[in-house]
């Protein structure tokens with residue numbers, strides 16, 4: 001089956017919806033835009049974003065674009081491209097106002113002005129928020145705005161299996177409509193990949209179950225390099241035992257981190273910023289407390305520290321952090337008004353992703369990438385909280401516009417690469433999960449997650465990562481023995497699990513291979529065997545290229561430094 005559209009948007013999270021609105025808007029609704037999502041549109045992971053979206057909104061009170069840019073560059077441990085950062089800080093305030101005009105219910109000050117709260121690593125209160133459900137309200141606002149455009153088609157619950165490129169030219173997507181079971185070729189003149197992050201390869205994580213890195217893995221196999229994959233963010237406050245996020249807004253609103261001696265231990269690690277230091281630093285502090293015996297014993301090795309909100313009082317918790325209270329009560333049976341919440345670092349964000357230039361363009365003509373799936377090099381080695389949703393909005397807009405203008409520019413629809421389409425249908429429904437059944441995909445995924453949790457976590461060493469690499473290769477071999485027992489094409493979650501796990505294994509390998517090669521500590525990549533940053537050798541981006549015959553091939557590109565030379569990073 002075939003369908004054709006001018007612009008294809010792979011993903012309906014914040015980046016995808018913002019791109020779709022922009023493509024429809026710049027073309028005056030003349031372009032035929034399709035949004036393809038493996039879930040119902042509003043179930044995209046972005047609805048989970050809690051704490052806020054960063055933007056400079058109060059220059060008259062002391063904030064400035066320079067300050068936001070400096071915070072981002074310093075937070076990135078100087079791996080961010082500074083031209084990209086500068087563009088970002090200039091564009092994000094416009095997106096906050098744009099969403100306001102489109103009707104988002106931003107939380108406000110008593111005088112009616114848009115409110116902002118402190119966030120880790122930012123030296124000014126610049127996380128714009130809607131209670132602690134910021135992503136949910138942003139998604140709703142974009143969804144409502146999309147209703148103005150008649151020529152937008154939705155493919156919900158449609159699982160994309162490959163990005164088809166022939167002779168360097170983008171042709172379309174192969175997709176499996178989960179409700180009807182049909183396999184479709186989606187032809188398009190231009191593509192925006194907005195398929196989100198990948199850290200479901202970790203067991204203890206804040207991510208939605210669907211964040212399995214499909215977009216990154218498909219782009220990688222189609223020949224697009226992945227950049228800086230070794231940099232995985234661990235959020236300091238994953239709830240025990242589920243990993244559900246306790247937003248950084250909880251520390252931004254004044255929450256204390258405490259060890260088993262009731263000490264605010266951040267005094268030892270970041271005396272000036274305390275709990276609102278950047279995430280890599282707070283996560284390392286927590287793990288050090290736990291490793292040195294000042295944590296609390298948790299279930300299944302999940303030892304933890306406390307985040308204490310009690311001193312904030314019931315009114316502030318109910319007004320500013322209602323979701324956090326609800327989550328703590330429902331999932332840990334703890335009311336934060338009366339008791340501290342048990343937390344530890346949880347895999348939370350991929351700083352790496354599909355390599356793009358400053359406009360979100362990939363190396364393939366007609367293909368852009370935006371949001372967490374992409375690595376435009378805004379976050380470098382460590383992202384600041386609230387910069388991701390802002391990035392999704394800024395590069396959603398940029399890529400939506402670029403893709404639309406490209407499609408409007410007299411481009412013809414590509415022909416269907418019939419053989420590739422047939423081969424892919426065969427791969428998905430016949431070859432995948434056609435083993436002897438001696439292995440279970442769920443057991444393999446659990447082993448992958450345990451390995452990543454234990455060997456490629458907050459602290460890493462060469463030997464630990466080497467062990468992880470051996471395990472990843474073993475798991476890839478064992479995947480050949482997996483049998484999909486469900487033969488149906490309709491909502492076949494067994495088959496989806498096999499496709500996802502294949503993707504997770506490929507991406508885990510890029511993280512580990514990049515991490516072994518990078519013999520330094522920078523941002524979230526913290527090696528106890530190479531504890532210092534080494535700018536002479538490693539002030540550069542890692543590029544991982546797909547190599548069907550073995551491990552990914554690595555090469556490196558320079559960091560764009562325009563304003564600030566790297567200095568020691570202290571908080």
Ligand SMILES: Cc1cc2nc3c(=O)[nH]c(=O)nc-3n(C[C@H](O)[C@H](O)[C@H](O)COP(=O)(O)OP(=O)(O)OC[C@H]3O[C@@H](n4cnc5c(N)ncnc54)[C@H](O)[C@@H]3O)c2cc1C
Pocket residue numbers: 010011012013014015016036037038039044045046047048049050051052053054134135158159160161194195196197206207208210211213214215245348349370371372373385386387388389390392
């Ligand atoms: C719990 C939590 C809270 C967070 N809070 C904040 C915050 O307060 N502020 C902040 O700045 N950042 C926050 N982040 C990070 C931020 O939410 C994400 O980085 C961002 O929302 C990612 O958006 P996205 O549009 O790139 O991808 P997503 O929202 O993940 O969307 C991906 C889309 O791709 C689709 N897709 C994926 N694979 C396929 C496939 N094979 N076929 C078809 N469709 C596919 C999915 O269906 C989905 O629609 C938070 C993250 C977490 C985990």
